[in-house]
Amino acid sequence: MQRILIVEDNKTLAKLITKKITSEIDIEIDIAYQLSEAKLFLKRYDYFLTLLDLNLPDAPNGEIVDYALKNGNRVIILSGNVDKDLRKTLLKKNIIDYVNKRGANDINYIINSIKRLQKNQNHKILVVDDSMLFRMFMRDMLENLFFNVIAVAHGEEAINILETNSDISLVLTDYNMPVMDGVELTSKIRQIYNKNALSIIAVSSNEKDEVIALFLKQGANDYIKKPFSKEEFSCRVNNAIEALENIHLITNYSNRDFLTGLYNRRYFLKNAQIYFDNAVQNSENFAIAMIAIDHFKKISDTYSHEIADKTIVSFSEILRINTKQNDIVTRFTGEEFCVLLKNINSQNALSVLEDLRDKVEKSVIISDNINEIKFTISVGLATQQEDTFQENINQADMLLFEAKNSGGNKINFN
Numbered sequence: 028m029q030r031i032l033i034v035e036d037n038k039t040l041a042k043l044i045t046k047k048i049t050s051e052i053d054i055e056i057d058i059a060y061q062l063s064e065a066k067l068f069l070k071r072y073d074y075f076l077t078l079l080d081l082n083l084p085d086a087p088n089g090e091i092v093d094y095a096l097k098n099g100n101r102v103i104i105l106s107g108n109v110d111k112d113l114r115k116t117l118l119k120k121n122i123i124d125y126v127n128k129r130g131a132n133d134i135n136y137i138i139n140s141i142k143r144l145q146k147n148q149n150h151k152i153l154v155v156d157d158s159m160l161f162r163m164f165m166r167d168m169l170e171n172l173f174f175n176v177i178a179v180a181h182g183e184e185a186i187n188i189l190e191t192n193s194d195i196s197l198v199l200t201d202y203n204m205p206v207m208d209g210v211e212l213t214s215k216i217r218q219i220y221n222k223n224a225l226s227i228i229a230v231s232s233n234e235k236d237e238v239i240a241l242f243l244k245q246g247a248n249d250y251i252k253k254p255f256s257k258e259e260f261s262c263r264v265n266n267a268i269e270a271l272e273n274i275h276l277i278t279n280y281s282n283r284d285f286l287t288g289l290y291n292r293r294y295f296l297k298n299a300q301i302y303f304d305n306a307v308q309n310s311e312n313f314a315i316a317m318i319a320i321d322h323f324k325k326i327s328d329t330y331s332h333e334i335a336d337k338t339i340v341s342f343s344e345i346l347r348i349n350t351k352q353n354d355i356v357t358r359f360t361g362e363e364f365c366v367l368l369k370n371i372n373s374q375n376a377l378s379v380l381e382d383l384r385d386k387v388e389k390s391v392i393i394s395d396n397i398n399e400i401k402f403t404i405s406v407g408l409a410t411q412q413e414d415t416f417q418e419n420i421n422q423a424d425m426l427l428f429e430a431k432n433s434g435g436n437k438i439n440f441n
Contacts, residue, residue, distance in 0.1 A: 029075035030055040034065045036083050046135050061333035062086035074288040081106040118257050147173040151194055154178040155185040156201040161250040162199050182207025202231035210241050217246035223274050225269040285356040287343035300369045303416040314368040314376035317407040321435035323362035341392050349383045373410035380406050411441050
């Protein structure tokens, strides 16, 4: 588990901050009340983050900051000192942020900052700037915010990186660069990735309105003028990443079934059709399975709607575990599911479904009154490619109908 070190001489405040953070974040927290205690903690543990007061009994002039930075720790200053010049001086150091202790809102800000920094670990950023000095400057700031960073000198290198790294969340690009300038790079990126997939921020000393407009028209999400403050840079980058996360969250909700978390029918019909077209073109084998929980209405009427939902969730977990990650596993309607098994021959597809049927038959659901409830499934498995994708689904559906009508707990296939 990740750890945070809080260095604060006010014991009441330190405990209050600790209580607030641990109530919202699953993280270990140590508290030091002076520099000498902090040194012991820092030697003993590796910390995700240190929250440091500036004025301690044995270090009244912010010595704790330099000590923590010297030993490779990431630092957020949490201080009651409102001296603006001191704040500017400390922000020039490699700290993450400087937060004034004024009330509950500042503690909430700290909590949100920790959450943001934890999420940043899941994101990769591409920095594109022909100035090595500025490129490294931005890289260091981003790495201090826990981002994974790739830095290159010009647009052509950036395109090559994007072709081999599909997990990049944000591109930061300069304007004036050799080989390919930032506007052209932005245009080329947008031919590959839309704004829902990747964010772009232009970072340039060019203040001409037409240049800013060009970037935005070509698909940039934001524009930062050089020189910029560390706080502005951090806020704009974090905002771009957060906006992208929100888009992905909304997209995920629209593609997922609310009860099981499996893909929904809408997602299946769109993406399975794309796969079908490619599979036919490349002569790749696949199979489509329509699956239904047997006698589902009887389960619901005999027990309850809650038990019926529990049955659906239980089966969806078995289904998820026993299919490949790149297969498309879908809850179609009610107790019916559809699975597209990719790159598989008919014999192996039948083996996968038979194993699934057997595991479901052996599974048990425990009701609220400790009764053991068992259930089975019927499967229609279409392994012969029809002329259209819809015909494949219809074939699997017809095979499922026959399996259910013949008593259930069986696989009907062609």
